Each structure stands twice: as structure tokens, then as C-alpha cells.
Amino acid sequence: MSVAITGVISCKKIEESAVEDEEIEAYLSEEATLKRAMKRTSMDTRRLAKALESKDWIEIETWANELKQGIGVSCVNLYIKTHPGVSAEFIILGDRFYNATNRLIISCKKRDTEIADAQFAKMMKSCEMCHDGYKKQDNDSSDE
Numbered sequence: 001m002s003v004a005i006t007g008v009i010s011c012k013k014i015e016e017s018a019v020e021d022e023e024i025e026a027y028l029s030e031e032a033t034l035k036r037a038m039k040r041t042s043m044d045t046r047r048l049a050k051a052l053e054s055k056d057w058i059e060i061e062t063w064a065n066e067l068k069q070g071i072g073v074s075c076v077n078l079y080i081k082t083h084p085g086v087s088a089e090f091i092i093l094g095d096r097f098y099n100a101t102n103r104l105i106i107s108c109k110k111r112d113t114e115i116a117d118a119q120f121a122k123m124m125k126s127c128e129m130c131h132d133g134y135k136k137q138d139n140d141s142s143d144e
């Protein structure tokens, strides 16, 4: 892993403040998008938990895939975009989540709820691990 991402933005300098304003606005709206995306994907988590309860393997795979793409790819990329110079640790945590969902999807082939449940628990753990370090505490008053 490298820290190469750090400092890319600084090369741009302050050339035109108008452009900067636009960029800031884009960042802010992307931040709102990230929140919305996270909220939407957390609904997928509930759907996945329900599918696990009813041992609906097609549904389990479907929602696990949604989460893998939604959080593991889209949300992580959005966060990296809106937080220039984000630490390598964040990228590793994102990777870990992606791999955890992948393992859950692969474990579905065994049609074994115990294995799938264990993988699900590991995936949820990796949500927590990332939130512990990167989710702002001051704005989760609603605690969802």
C-alpha cells in the first residue's frame, strides 16, 4: 500500500477561485450523496439479514452483491473523492469490506446457513471497523 494519493490536489494550486468554488460545491453535494448512498445501502443490509433468516439463497446473493457494489465500490470511491489525501488505512478497510462480502457470496454456494451467518457477522464487523475511524460522531444523533 502506498500513500501516493496524498497531495494530488495541491498541484492544482489556487489558479482560479471561481473554479475552486465550483469544486467545493461539487464536494459538498457529493458528501450529501455519500450519506444517501450509505443510508440506502444500510436498507440493503436489512434485506440481506431477512434473506438469511429465510434461507433464500438467491436473495442473499442479490443483496450481498448490492452491498459489495454499493458500499465496497461506490461509497468508498465517493469518500476518497471527497476526502483528498485520505489515509491508506481507509482504502484497506474498504478492501476488507469488499472481500468480506465476496466471501459471503461465495459461501452461499454451500447452502449452509451457519457458514453464511458467520460470513455475514464478519461483514458487519467490517462496517463497524470503518465507522469507528471515519464516520463523524457529531452527526449521528439519529443513530441509525
Ligand code: HEC
Residues within 6 Å of the ligand: 031, 034, 035, 036, 038, 039, 041, 042, 045, 067, 071, 076, 079, 090, 093, 094, 095, 097, 123, 124, 126, 127, 128, 130, 131, 134, 135, 136, 139, 140, 144
Ligand atoms: C470503508 C469504510 C466504510 C464501510 C466499510 C462502511 N461504511 Fe458506512 N459510513 C462510512 C463513512 C465515512 C460514513 C460517514 C459519511 C458522512 O457522514 O459523510 C458512513 C456512514 C454510514 C451511515 C450513516 C448515514 C447518515 O445518514 O449519516 C450508515 C447508515 C452506514 N454508513 C451504514 C453502513 C453499513 C450498514 C455498512 C456495512 C454493511 C457500512 N456503512 C460500511 C464508511 C464506511
